[in-house]
Amino acid sequence: MKILHLADVHIDEKKTVNGKIIYDEEGINIRLKDLLDCISQVKNTAEKENVSLTLIAGDLFERKTPTPFETYTATKVLSELGSICPVVLTPGNHDAVDSVKALGFIKNIYVPEPFTPIRFSDITIFCVPYPDLKEGSRSEVKQLYERKILETSKKLKENSNFLVALCHAPVEGASYPTTDRDVNEVTLSPSCFKHLDYAALGHIHKPQRIENIYYPGSVDTWRRQEADEEKGFYIIDTDTHEVTFYPITTRPVHNLNFTIDTIPLVINVLEQSIVRIEIEVPEERAGDYDPVRVQNVIAGNPLDVKIIPRIIRTQRMRCQEIVQAKNFNEIITTYMKNKKLPEEKINRIREKIMELVRKKELEAKLC
Incomplete structure (x- = not known):
């Protein structure tokens, strides 16, 4: 059996190009069309590889209150993926839980409650929500989520041939595509996923593996800092446990x-x-x-x-040697040496300045 794992779709009708929205001749946002093209590549591969189950690890939407058109787009995307095989998704930190749950009416789309198992043939899946700091301090929430993941996976493992956690969260040791990570968010230990056959994660937009934990990255380039990051998704063969990354062709x-x-x-x-x-x-x-x-x-x-x-900007020079200079001539020389000017140029400039100074002194005496 094959499972397809993607994450961080970020459906956004206001998606910009260099800070502005560019529309095509039909009045559709070009960057939204790019995203739909990326999803189309996912769908085509799912059909070609005879995928039996698709997992979406959070951030289906860009914002917690999606527009009607974004909701329509999500419905269309999920309907197309659901026409191939069942789709299980969990909310991410960009999603409102209710906005994602509302999509459960679509045929073959499942949005399970957190830590509640759902089974497909010999595969068992449970979802882990984005760790919410409203539930306590960072250390308290970290301990709570790690304990619940460990307890749930250990209990389900006894009767599961292939156990998967679908989770949207950062994990210790993960590499970020940019330096703007949220230092206040809860970062989970990889060890809490040790009882799983596969941890399907989202949130970090860079494809990577940490032990049995996999981040496919975002489906499309979300921001310019991700320009050099490969985009794609994973397909897992549950019989051989082989995991293959499939790249997505995105706009350069x-x-x-x-x-x-x-x-x-x-x-x-x-x-x-x-x-x-x-x-x-x-x-x-x-x-x-x-x-x-x-x-x-x-x-x-x-x-x-x-x-x-x-x-x-040219920075003002604060040089102790200038402060200690005994006369104006020394001040000029020290300043220009700190500017790393050639000696010949320093002498020429100094002579010109001193000539002007002498001229001003003479004018002052005549007055």
């Missing part, structure tokens, strides 16, 4: 960084890609920055390009 996203002096003559990007270019510009050279010049060297017909100048 380019994050490019240059200084004002290293902008290439041609910037090649993939067709219909999303491009974000950051140009580092020293404050004193802000007048040299020309976004049109950058735009003109881009080749490859991207969907959208956003060019961002990052102005490097």
